[in-house]
Amino acid sequence: MDCKIILKIFIFFFFVFLFPAKSVEFKGKFIQGHFILGQTEPGAKILIDKKEVKVSSDGFFAFGIGKDRKFDVTITKNKDGNIEKIIKKIQKRKVRQLKP
Numbered sequence: 001m002d003c004k005i006i007l008k009i010f011i012f013f014f015f016v017f018l019f020p021a022k023s024v025e026f027k028g029k030f031i032q033g034h035f036i037l038g039q040t041e042p043g044a045k046i047l048i049d050k051k052e053v054k055v056s057s058d059g060f061f062a063f064g065i066g067k068d069r070k071f072d073v074t075i076t077k078n079k080d081g082n083i084e085k086i087i088k089k090i091q092k093r094k095v096r097q098l099k100p
Contacts, residue, residue: 024077024086032093033067044079065090 024046028036040046042059055061065073075086 024075024084026088029091030065030073030088031091032065032069034093035062035064037062038075040077041079044077047074047076047078049074050076067093 024038024040026036026038028034030036038046038061040055040059040061042055042057044055044059046053046055046061048063053061053063069090072090073088075088077084077086
């Protein structure tokens with residue numbers, strides 16, 4: 001292989017593994033009654049509306065949104081004194097009416 005290609009691959013992996021993403025990522029929809037899976041840096045503390053949730057050693061956490069929740073969710077991440085606040089709007093769930 002060409003030395004330039006090897007160098008580019010090395011630099012790519014160097015930055016990917018040495019400087020992990022510092023943001024908070026979510027999977028799930030912020031809709032009433034839904035479940036959210038989040039990921040952050042390992043060792044960070046996560047608060048959902050001022051209540052701390054458990055964060056795994058890999059940085060994963062989870063929480064649910066109440067089926068009647070009417071206000072936004074405030075997610076606070078604290079890692080080594082660096083505080084990041086994220087506010088997510090909650091969408092109303094659509095309720096299907098059963099026909100008699």
